[in-house]
Amino acid sequence: xxxxxxxxxxxxxxxxxxxxxxxxxxxxxxxxxxxxxxxxxxxxxxxxxxxxxxxxxxxxxxxxxxxxxxxxxxxxxxxxxxxxxxxxxxxxxxxxxxxxxxxxxxxxxxxxxxxxxxxxxxxxxxxxxxxxxxxxxxxxxxxxxxxxxxxxxxxxxxxxxxxxxxxxxxxxxxxxxxxxxxxxxxxxxxxxxxxxxxxxxxxxxxxxxxxxxxxxxxxxxxxxxxxxxxxxxxxxxxxxxxxxxxxxxxxxxxxxxxxxxxxxxxxxxxxxxxxxxxxxxxxxxxxxxxxxxxxxxxxxxxxxxxxxxxxxxxxxxxxxxxxxxxxxxxxxxxxxxxxxxxxxxxxxxxxxxxxxxxxxxxxxxxxxxxxxxxxxxxxxxxxxxxxxxxxxxxxxxxx
Numbered sequence: 518x519x520x521x522x523x524x525x526x527x528x529x530x531x532x533x534x535x536x537x538x539x540x541x542x543x544x545x546x547x548x549x550x551x552x553x554x555x556x557x558x559x560x561x562x563x564x565x566x567x568x569x570x571x572x573x574x575x576x577x578x579x580x581x582x583x584x585x586x587x588x589x590x591x592x593x594x595x596x597x598x599x600x601x602x603x604x605x606x607x608x609x610x611x612x613x614x615x616x617x618x619x620x621x622x623x624x625x626x627x628x629x630x631x632x633x634x635x636x637x638x639x640x641x642x643x644x645x646x647x648x649x650x651x652x653x654x655x656x657x658x659x660x661x662x663x664x665x666x667x668x669x670x671x672x673x674x675x676x677x678x679x680x681x682x683x684x685x686x687x688x689x690x691x692x693x694x695x696x697x698x699x700x701x702x703x704x705x706x707x708x709x710x711x712x713x714x715x716x717x718x719x720x721x722x723x724x725x726x727x728x729x730x731x732x733x734x735x736x737x738x739x740x741x742x743x744x745x746x747x748x749x750x751x752x753x754x755x756x757x758x759x760x761x762x763x764x765x766x767x768x769x770x771x772x773x774x775x776x777x778x779x780x781x782x783x784x785x786x787x788x789x790x791x792x793x794x795x796x797x798x799x800x801x802x803x804x805x806x807x808x809x810x811x812x813x814x815x816x817x818x819x820x821x822x823x824x825x826x827x828x829x830x831x832x833x834x835x836x837x838x839x840x841x842x843x844x845x846x847x848x849x850x851x852x853x854x855x856x857x858x859x860x861x862x863x864x865x866x867x868x869x870x871x872x873x874x875x876x877x878x879x880x881x882x883x884x885x886x887x888x889x890x891x892x893x894x895x896x897x898x899x900x901x902x903x904x905x906x907x908x909x910x911x912x913x914x915x916x
Contacts, residue, residue, distance in 0.1 A: 560861075561859075562859060562860040562861075563844070563856050563857070563858060563859035563860070564845070564856075564857050564858035564859065564860075564906050565906065565907075566858050566860065566862075566863070566904040566905065566906045567904060567905050567906070568902060568903075568904060569588070569606070569878065569902075569903040569904060569905050570588070570590075570606050570609050570610075570611070570902070570903040571609075571900035571901065571902050571903070572590075572611060572899070572900055572901040572902070572903075573899045573900045574592075574597070574598070574599075574600075574611075575592040575597035575598060575599045576592065576595070576597060576882040576883070576884070576897065576901050577590045577591065577592050577611075577867075577880045577882055577901055577903070578591060578592070578593055578635060578636070578867050578868055578880060578882060579591040579634070579635060579636040579637045579638075579648075579694070579867075579868045579880070580637070580868050580869075580870050580878050580879065580880050580903055581637050581638050581639045581645070581870045582639065582870050582871075582872035582873070582874075582876075582878055583639040583641075583645070583670060583873075584639070584641050584643075584873050585670075586872070586873070586874065587605060587639075587670065588605065588606040588878070588903070589603065589604065589605050589606070589614060589637045589639065589645055590603075590604050590606060590611060590637065590880065590903065591603050591604070591634040591635065591636065591637045591647070592604070592611075592634075593633045593634060593635050593650065593653075594622070594632070594633040594653040594654065595633075595653075595654060595655070595887075596654060596887075596888075599633075600613070600617075600620070601613035601614075601617060601620035602620055602622075602631045602632075602633060602634040603615075603620060603631055603634050603637060603647055606903070614645075614668075614673070615668055615673045615674065615675065616673075619631055619675070622653070624659050624662070627651060627659045627660070627661045627662030628661050628662065628664060628678060628680050629678075631647065631649050631666075632649055632650070632651045632652075632653060632659055632662045633649065633650050633651065633652060633653040633654075634647055634648065634649050634650070635648055635649075635650045635691070635692065635693055635694070636648040636693065636694045636695055636868065638694075638695055638696070638697065638870075639670075640697050640699075640915050641912065641914060641915050641916070642699065642915060642916060643669065643670050643671060644667045644668060644669060644670060644676070645667070645668045645670055646665055646666065646667050646668075646695065646697065646707075647665070647666040647667075647668065648664075648665060648692055648693075648694070648695045648709065649662060649663060649664050649665075649666065650663060650691055650692050650693075651663040651664070652690075652691055655691060655714055657688050657689070658686050658688075658690055658691075660683075661680055661682075662680075663680070663681045663686045663690070663692055664678055664679060664680045664681060665677075665678070665679040665681070665695070665707060665709075665723060666678050666679075677725075679723060679725070679728045679730075680728075681721070681723070681730055682730075684730070684731075684732075685721045685730045685731065685732045687711075687713070687716055687717065688716065689713045689714070689715045689716025689717070690711050690713055690716065691711065691712050691713050691714060692709050692710070692711055692712075692721065693709070693710045693711070693712035693771075693772050693774075694709070694710050694712075694772065694773065694774045694826070694827075694868070695707050695708065695709045695710075695774070696708050696774055696775065696776040696783070697725075697776075697915045698776060698780045698798070698915055699725075699915050699916040700780050700915075700916060701780070701798075701802065702724055702725065702726060703724075703726040704724075704725040704726035705725045705726075705915070706722055706723060706724060706725060706802065707722070707723040707725060708720060708721070708722055708723075708774060708776065708783055708798070708801070709721040709722075709723065709774075710740075710770075710771040710772055710773070710774045710785055711732075711735075711740070711770060711771060712769050712770050712771055712772040712787075712788060713769075713770045714768070714769055714770075716770075717735055717736040717740075717741070717770065718734075718735075718736070718737075718740035718741050718742075718770025718771040718787060719732050719733065719734050719735035719736065719737070719740050719770075719771065720732070720733045720734050720740065720771065720783070720785065720796075720801065721733075722801060722802055731804065733801050733808070733811060734771075734796070734801075734808070734811060734812065734815070735808070737808075737811075737812050737815065738812075739771070739785070739787075739792075739794040739796075739812075739815045739817070740770055740771035740785070740787065741770055741771075741787060742766075742768040742769060742770060742787050742788075742789035742790060743787060743789060743790030743791065743792065746768075746789050746790050746791070746823075748767070748789070748823050748840075748841055749841055750840060750841055750865070750885045751864075751885070755767050755885055755890060756890065757889055757890060758889070758890055758891055758892045759892065759893075760892050760893040762892070766789075767789065767890070768789045769787065769788035769789045770787050770788070770789075771785050771786070771787050772785075772786065772787060772788035772824075772825060772826075773785060773786045773788070773824050773825060773826050773827030773837065773838075774827055775827040775828050775829040775835055775836075775913075776798075776829060776913055777829060777833070777913070778829065778830070778831050778832070778833050778913050778914070780798060780913075781797065781798055781799065782795050782796070782797065782798065783795065783796050783797075783798050783801060784818075784827055784829065784835055785827070786821070786824055786827060786837070788823075788824070788825055789823075790823065791820045791821065791822055791823050791824075792817055792818070792819065792820055792821070793817075793818040793819065793820075793821045793824075793827075793835070793837065793848070794815055794816065794817060794818065795815070795816040795818055796811070796814060796815050796816070797814060800814050818848075818852065819852075821837045821839075821846060821848065821854060822837060822838075822839030822841060822842060822844070822846055823839060823840055823841045824837040824838045824839060824840070825838050825840055825865065825866065825867045825868070825884070826838050826866065826867055826868040826869040826879065827869065828869035828870060828871055828877065829871075829913050830871050830908065830910035830911060830912060830913065831910060831911040831912060831913055831914065832850070832910045832911075833849075833850040834847055834848060834849055834850065834908075834910065835847070835848040836848075836857075836869050836871075836877060836908075837869075838865075838866035838867065838869060838879065839856075839866070840865045840866060840884075840885065842856075842859065843859060843860060843861060843862075843863040843864065843866075844856050844858060844859040844863060844866070845857055845858040845859075845863070845866055845869070845877070845879060845906065847908075857877075857906060857908070858904075858906045862881065862902070862904075863881055863904070864881055864882075864883045864885075864886070865881060865882055865883050865884040865885050865886075866879050866880070866881055867879070867880045867881070867882050867884065868880050870912075871908070871910065871911070871912040871913070872905070872912070873911060873912060875907060875908060875909045875910060875911070876905040876906065876907055876908065877905060877906050877907075877908045878903065878904070878905045879903075879904055879905070879906075880901070880902070880903055880904075881901060881902045881903075881904055882901045883896075883897045883898070883901065886898075
């Protein structure tokens with residue numbers, strides 16, 4: 518075929534293609550088709566999460582499962598109507614725990630009442646620990662109100678209260694989550710993340726015998742919002758969007774926390790970031806180790822996704838929520854990540870808890886749909902949920 522014939526053939530093919538795909542006088546986009554959007558391939562779900570409970574009132578954050586299978590949740594006072602900030606799930610419903618009276622906020626007696634609880638953790642030794650931020654609406658913590666409270670699960674009575682004072686509770690501190698280890702010290706220690714929204718993050722270590730506490734890694738890169746982090750949730754950049762049209766970044770410091778099975782490593786992460794960090798608990802507890810030395814010992818374990826909650830199991834795995842991908846992820850002992858749950862219903866996975874029944878429990882609370890992110894309009898759709906997924910692993914022992 519000569520050049521002239523080749524050109525004529527190509528022109529003929531082009532005219533034929535144009536007439537098939539878009540008839541004269543129309544655009545390709547306007548050609549009617551018989552296939553609907555619902556018939557097209559879509560994002561696949563991963564795993565088989567089960568619904569444990571739903572909530573039609575305030576949004577939950579924390580969850581924990583005891584060694585006997587009792588389930589507790591909490592509702593921080595962020596702006597919703599919160600009649601009780603700690604609850605036990607009974608017959609699928611949230612019931613004030615240990616009673617309604619202690620759940621009634623009273624700033625005149627901040628050490629005796631729950632003001633705004635962010636986390637609840639069962640220690641596997643017959644106690645439920647309550648972490649009270651004393652910072653309703655992310656306000657400055659009420660003096661004498663930030664505390665750890667232990668409740669005996671047999672008597673359902675408060676047996677210990679450790680009030681955290683201004684040496685570790687800064688004006689912008691927001692204590693977020695906690696893990697316990699009874700293998701060190703006279704009565705064990707607690708590790709707490711400070712997830713300040715407007716101040717400086719850090720890790721707080723509490724001696725459960727004396728009640729003394731100290732801050733470590735305050736303002737460290739590992740406990741601070743990740744520089745340049747721009748989260749995208751449900752296809753939209755997550756920003757604080759005010760009613761007047763102005764915006765501000767959503768920057769939250771150290772949040773998720775988990776303890777290794779042997780208690781020697783603490784895992785943690787800022788909420789505003791995608792990296793997982795680890796530090797030796799022995800170094801963390803040693804007051805003779807300088808902040809510079811401690812910072813140098815922090816391990817950056819790489820990206821895991823953007824997480825609110827973290828958890829670990831007795832086999833050495835670490836679990837993380839991924840609120841950008843509607844997912845729960847798992848890091849094996851060799852450092853390999855895999856997604857174990859993913860689906861459109863996992864709208865902001867918050868706290869994670871491994872139960873003694875071999876399930877990983879997690880709250881789903883649509884945090885990103887709150888009014889503060891949508892110019893004052895509440896985009897949340899009730900109910901919120903508590904889900905679980907089978908992992909065939911036991912929780913980390915505290916003793």
